Amino acid sequence: MKKILFTTMAVIYTAFSFGQTFTVSGKITEGTSPIVGANVLVKETTTGVISDFNGHYSIALEQGSYILVFSYASQAIEKSILLDKNTTLNINLSESPLALDEVLVSAVRVAADSPITHSNLNAEDLEKRNLGQDLATQLNFLPGVVTTSDAGAGIGYTGFRVRGTGNQGINVTINGIPYNDSESLTTFFVNLQDFTSSVENLQLQRGVGSSTNGSGAFGASLNILTDAISQDAYGETSHSFGSFNTRRHNVKFSTGLLNDHIEVSGRISQIKSDGYIDRASSDLKSYFLQAAYKDDNTLIKAINFAGSEVTYQSWYGFEETSLNFIGANTNIDANRTFNIAGVQLDNSGNITGFHNNQVDDYKQDHYQLHWNQKYDANWSSTASFNYTYGRGFFEEYIDDYYEQNYNFGNESTLAFYGISPQSIGGETIETSDIIRRRWLDNDFFVANASVNYRDNQFDITGGLLGSIYRGDHFGEVIWARFAGDSELGDRYYFGTGDKDEVSAFAKANFRLDDTWQFYVDLQGRFISYETQGLNSDVEEFLVDESYAFFNPKFGVSYKVSPKSQFYASYARANREPNRGDFEDGSPRAEKLNDFELGWRFKSAQVVVNVNGYFMDYDGQLVPTGALDNSGAPIRVNSNSYRAGIEVDAAIEISQKLMLQPNLALSSNKNRDFLFDLDGAITNLGNTNISYSPKVVASNMLTYTPINNLSLGLLSKYVGEQYMGNIDSELSKLDAYFLNDLSIQYELNNIPVFNSIVFNALVNNIFDKEYISNGYFFTYNDDFSVPGEVTTIEGVGYYPQAGINFLMGATLKF
Numbered sequence: 017m018k019k020i021l022f023t024t025m026a027v028i029y030t031a032f033s034f035g036q037t038f039t040v041s042g043k044i045t046e047g048t049s050p051i052v053g054a055n056v057l058v059k060e061t062t063t064g065v066i067s068d069f070n071g072h073y074s075i076a077l078e079q080g081s082y083i084l085v086f087s088y089a090s091q092a093i094e095k096s097i098l099l100d101k102n103t104t105l106n107i108n109l110s111e112s113p114l115a116l117d118e119v120l121v122s123a124v125r126v127a128a129d130s131p132i133t134h135s136n137l138n139a140e141d142l143e144k145r146n147l148g149q150d151l152a153t154q155l156n157f158l159p160g161v162v163t164t165s166d167a168g169a170g171i172g173y174t175g176f177r178v179r180g181t182g183n184q185g186i187n188v189t190i191n192g193i194p195y196n197d198s199e200s201l202t203t204f205f206v207n208l209q210d211f212t213s214s215v216e217n218l219q220l221q222r223g224v225g226s227s228t229n230g231s232g233a234f235g236a237s238l239n240i241l242t243d244a245i246s247q248d249a250y251g252e253t254s255h256s257f258g259s260f261n262t263r264r265h266n267v268k269f270s271t272g273l274l275n276d277h278i279e280v281s282g283r284i285s286q287i288k289s290d291g292y293i294d295r296a297s298s299d300l301k302s303y304f305l306q307a308a309y310k311d312d313n314t315l316i317k318a319i320n321f322a323g324s325e326v327t328y329q330s331w332y333g334f335e336e337t338s339l340n341f342i343g344a345n346t347n348i349d350a351n352r353t354f355n356i357a358g359v360q361l362d363n364s365g366n367i368t369g370f371h372n373n374q375v376d377d378y379k380q381d382h383y384q385l386h387w388n389q390k391y392d393a394n395w396s397s398t399a400s401f402n403y404t405y406g407r408g409f410f411e412e413y414i415d416d417y418y419e420q421n422y423n424f425g426n427e428s429t430l431a432f433y434g435i436s437p438q439s440i441g442g443e444t445i446e447t448s449d450i451i452r453r454r455w456l457d458n459d460f461f462v463a464n465a466s467v468n469y470r471d472n473q474f475d476i477t478g479g480l481l482g483s484i485y486r487g488d489h490f491g492e493v494i495w496a497r498f499a500g501d502s503e504l505g506d507r508y509y510f511g512t513g514d515k516d517e518v519s520a521f522a523k524a525n526f527r528l529d530d531t532w533q534f535y536v537d538l539q540g541r542f543i544s545y546e547t548q549g550l551n552s553d554v555e556e557f558l559v560d561e562s563y564a565f566f567n568p569k570f571g572v573s574y575k576v577s578p579k580s581q582f583y584a585s586y587a588r589a590n591r592e593p594n595r596g597d598f599e600d601g602s603p604r605a606e607k608l609n610d611f612e613l614g615w616r617f618k619s620a621q622v623v624v625n626v627n628g629y630f631m632d633y634d635g636q637l638v639p640t641g642a643l644d645n646s647g648a649p650i651r652v653n654s655n656s657y658r659a660g661i662e663v664d665a666a667i668e669i670s671q672k673l674m675l676q677p678n679l680a681l682s683s684n685k686n687r688d689f690l691f692d693l694d695g696a697i698t699n700l701g702n703t704n705i706s707y708s709p710k711v712v713a714s715n716m717l718t719y720t721p722i723n724n725l726s727l728g729l730l731s732k733y734v735g736e737q738y739m740g741n742i743d744s745e746l747s748k749l750d751a752y753f754l755n756d757l758s759i760q761y762e763l764n765n766i767p768v769f770n771s772i773v774f775n776a777l778v779n780n781i782f783d784k785e786y787i788s789n790g791y792f793f794t795y796n797d798d799f800s801v802p803g804e805v806t807t808i809e810g811v812g813y814y815p816q817a818g819i820n821f822l823m824g825a826t827l828k829f
Contacts, residue, residue: 038099041074042106043067044086051109052618054088055138059247063764063771064140069620069668076723078765083247094247125219125239126226127475130525131535131571131583133612133627133662134225135159138217144728144760146212147256147777147822148264148287150174151205154212155238157714158220159662160680162734164789166330168292168353169260169817170779171300173206173327173376175789178222179631179658180684180708181235182639182649184594187228189239191319193384193402193462194230198485198515199595200648201231207323207380207406209300210266210285213254214321216241222662223629224587224610227521227539227567229464229481232591234608234636242319245279245308246270256775256824259817262289264824279308292817294355295370296330315388322381329357329374329410331647333790333812352785352815360449361417371413371451378408378456394471402462409453410646416449416497427645430500432554433508438498451495452508454552454646458487475525485515491552511549511557513595518542523569535571535585540564543592551599552645559598563605565590581616597637600650607634623666631658638686639706641740641747641792643812649791654741655687656705676716684708691742695796695805704738706792709751711735728758739792739811746809752786754779769829776823783819790814 044054050071057064058077067073075084079100086093086107093107126132135158142154149170156163156176166173175183188195188203196203205211218240225237249272257263266285273279287300302323309316334348335356358374359367385401419428426432428447438445466479490510493502521539528534543563551557571585587610593603614627633656639649660682667675684705691700717729733753740747757778764771790813798805 036079037076038079039074039076039102040084040097040099040105041072041102042104043071044073044088044107044109045071046088046109051088052623054086054107054109055140057085057087059083059085059094066140069618069623126221127525129533129573129575129581129616130226131533131573131585131612131614132221132226133223133614133629134219134221135664136217136219139215142212142215143773144726144758144775145777147258147775147824148210148262148289149822151208151212151215152176155220156732157676157678157716157730159664159678159714160222160660160682160712161220162709162712162788164814165816166293166333166814167289167296167298167327168330168815169262169289169820171262171287171289172291172296172298172325173204173331177707178220178236179629179660179680179682180705182707184637184649184651185234185236185591187225187230187233187237189229189237190382191242191384191386192229192239192398192400192464192466193382194481194483195240196231198231198458198460198483199487199513201591201594202648206298206300206325206327207378208321209287209302209323209325210264210283211302211304211321211323213266213268213285214242214283214304216244223612223631224567224569224589224608226569227479227523227537229462229479229519230483230517232541232565232567232589232606234589234591234606242304242321243281243306245310245315246272246281248272250770250828252826252828254824254826256822258777258822259820260290260292262822263287273310277309277311279306279310281306281308291328291330292353292820293330293815294353295328295357295374296355297328299326300324313390315386317384317386317388319384319386320382322379324379326375326377329376329412329647330355330814331643332356333814335810335812348813348815349785358413359415359418360413361415363417365417365421371411373411374413376408376410378406378410380404380406394469395467396470397465397467399465400463402460404460404462405458406460407455407457409455411451411453411494414450414452416447420447430496430498433493433496433502434506435493435496435498435500435502438500440498445498448496448498450493450497452491452493454489454491456487456489458485458513460485473527476523478522479520481517481519483515483517485513487513487515489513489549489552509550509552509554511547511551513545513547515543515545517544531575533573533575535569535573537569537571537587539567539569541567541590545592547595547598553599557599559595561592563590563592565605579618583612583614583616585612586610587612593637596644596648597651600644601652603637603651604635604653606636606653608632608636621668624663625665626661626663628661629659633657636705638741641706641738643791643793652741654689654705656685657687658682658684658705658708672720674716674718676718678714680712682708682710682712684710686741689741692796692807693742694807695798700742703741703743706739706741706747707737707789709735709737711751724762724764726758726760728760730756730758732756734788739790740794742794744792744809746811747792749787749790752784752788754784754786755781757781769827771828773826773828774824775826776821778819778821780817780819785818786816787813788816 054067152174153170163176183202251269253267264287268283270281282305284303304321307318358371360369383403390396416428461484464481469476519541523537526534547559569587573583575581589608591606597603609632611630617624635653637651642650662680664678689703713733715731719727736751759776761774
């Protein structure tokens with residue numbers, strides 16, 4: 017069955033030779049159908065090519081013995097060759113059984129011709145722009161994706177949205193293990209620094225997608241497969257530097273298969289950056305270790321990866337209205353990098369400095385054990401176990417003058433922290449400058465298993481998951497100007513959050529013939545969530561909720577011809593509220609009905625994917641635009657819908673020039689949105705959903721003037737968007753259009769090293785001033801004019817960097 021390609025790359029490498037070279041060429045097929053975009057790699061090197069629109073490949077190598085790896089999706093074949101003349105080698109990947117490494121994610125992924133809208137990226141795709149920026153930034157040029165960075169340059173706290181849905185609505189798994197935080201439901205890639213360097217491939221499913229492990233996907237699901245086993249030993253080290261004093265260093269290694277069965281591999285990394293925003297520095301450390309046993313039918317992997325991040329807070333953004341009070345230069349055009357975090361004021365409200373340790377300091381350790389088993393050509397299974405340990409704090413300087421004059425005043429009150437008022441010189445002191453730390457300490461246990469049956473007609477998978485989360489939330493005062501009878505480390509609040517989940521799914525793909533394919537996917541999720549104690553507002557916080565969700569999915573695809581395929585799908589999703597939703601109100605679970613219709617087309621030089629969607633929400637938890645006191649979005653239930661069309665293509669203009677555009681057009685509306693306007697609950701009718709631009713477009717233009725040189729022009733357009741749900745002009749973010757330039761050059765077969773890869777990335781080459789994210793808040797003023805209530809609006813922004821660069825080299829041996 018012919019595979020349909022969503023994205024393809026131009027040839028980025030053929031051998032740079034000091035001696036005689038020969039060519040290996042041929043055609044890669046599945047059965048009789050050519051495969052577009054299959055990878056051909058010289059094992060344990062970066063030397064490789066990708067098959068063209070007719071399935072053809074050609075690679076030039078020096079005379080010698082090689083192992084060539086031919087792969088596409090979950091299929092792979094290795095061929096050993098002795099190259100002493102030009103050689104033709106044709107490959108039929110239908111003869112390849114499911115790769116054992118891919119069994120880790122087969123339960124949550126979909127095939128290329130399935131009726132699910134998705135995009136794939138492999139290690140080669142990611143390598144071109146992997147110079148230290150966050151994993152979320154690497155997704156920026158996929159259809160419908162918008163990325164943002166608190167520090168303004170893609171390092172530190174970052175986020176991404178798909179179809180307008182942010183991190184809290186996107187399910188993420190790593191080797192089939194849920195990565196979303198159990199309570200906030202958010203993914204924090206800042207805890208996985210340089211993780212791109214350990215990714216074998218990933219798949220982003222838009223919409224509900226197929227059943228996956230963990231929290232429900234309400235805009236997309238991202239599943240990541242980490243490094244595959246390496247047959248041969250290797251080592252490599254990467255070093256990059258760039259704007260804002262950014263530098264990244266890492267070392268990777270593999271022992272190769274010892275005694276044909278055992279491999280140990282790993283990576284250690286460090287990234288540092290001052291950030292574009294004032295003081296928005298990042299000090300990030302991480303490692304990845306893997307020990308594996310493999311034979312013909314068994315793969316056992318023990319994986320440990322961890323990250324440690326210390327980032328100066330920049331999540332407050334640039335809020336003009338509040339900064340006017342303290343006399344700062346608050347014109348955003350004049351001072352785009354101003355950061356209010358840690359501000360210290362004198363008794364007249366003048367800025368005297370900033371707290372030098374206003375940081376987020378968090379560590380996260382992951383331990384995974386996977387057992388993959390192939391029983392015969394049809395049956396395989398996987399069993400996985402995970403333990404994640406997270407702990408850390410963010411430190412805050414609470415300025416008494418600022419609190420009493422421009423905020424609510426409560427958080428600089430000594431009584432808030434359980435500290436007795438102080439009597440000094442006959443004066444009673446009830447407020448103080450304070451430095452506090454708010455802690456999170458949590459444990460997350462997961463066990464899951466799946467079994468798969470696959471033949472030429474059926475692909476059937478069943479899976480089970482059980483997880484246990486235990487989290488402690490507490491705050492402590494580490495300094496106060498008037499500390500009184502308090503002791504270092506005294507806790508002023510303590511609370512717990514306990515969450516348990518059991519889920520099961522069964523999914524089947526049935527190929528009736530060469531034209532018709534049917535898909536059924538049924539999932540049940542059962543969740544219990546309980547909190548006790550106090551929250552960070554020093555208020556009793558008690559939640560005891562249980563949920564039972566049934567999520568059916570159906571799809572059908574029809575192949576009109578070898579070049580053209582239509583598909584349609586329906587998916588139901590349910591999702592529980594997060595901890596913050598309970599702190600901010602009385603939320604109800606979200607429900608989503610997702611309808612998708614698509615068409616895939618492939619000719620000799622063009623691949624096109626078109627899909628339309630209608631996502632109908634009952635109680636979607638949409639961001640109001642406002643943030644809580646830890647920088648997390650405040651959300652409210654809304655009956656709403658998202659409808660749109662997405663188009664992506666790969667166009668081979670010539671053998672040296674490739675064009676990969678995509679376009680997402682959408683309408684995103686709240687139905688009969690209720691809002692407290694001027695003191696009265698008002699029906700505003702249908703309004704735009706926050707953070708949901710109507711137009712998102714991008715393009716990747718790749719030019720390979722010579723075999724080992726690749727040049728790329730990367731363009732991104734994001735249309736205007738509202739930061740709130742009431743269509744206020746103040747809440748509108750302007751559209752922006754950006755262009756980046758990427759360069760990759762590779763030297764091979766040089767003394768000492770197998771190859772040296774040089775990469776450079778110039779972001780925002782036209783130095784566009786733009787804002788990719790922000791926040792919008794309102795409050796009712798019932799005190800300025802007696803007897804009148806007026807709704808006051810305010811905004812904050814996260815400015816992004818102008819022209820900036822990253823460049824580096826990877827030495828492979």
